[in-house]
Amino acid sequence: MDLAHLKLGEQVNVEVHRGGTLTITPVLPTTIEPTRAAGTARRIIGKNSEPFRRLS
Numbered sequence: 360m361d362l363a364h365l366k367l368g369e370q371v372n373v374e375v376h377r378g379g380t381l382t383i384t385p386v387l388p389t390t391i392e393p394t395r396a397a398g399t400a401r402r403i404i405g406k407n408s409e410p411f412r413r414l415s
Contacts, residue, residue: 370386
């Protein structure tokens with residue numbers, strides 16, 4: 360779980376392939392909290408301020 364960056368209780372999708380290989384993929388949340396979205400937008404705009412300035 361540590362190598363896959365999974366926490367106890369998180370939902371996962373498990374696939375079993377022909378050779379017996381297991382693929383475990385975390386189920387990502389479909390929504391983002393407004394405060395987190397705003398913070399992420401500010402960070403992205405801050406990192407890319409020059410291209411945003413040229414595009415505007």
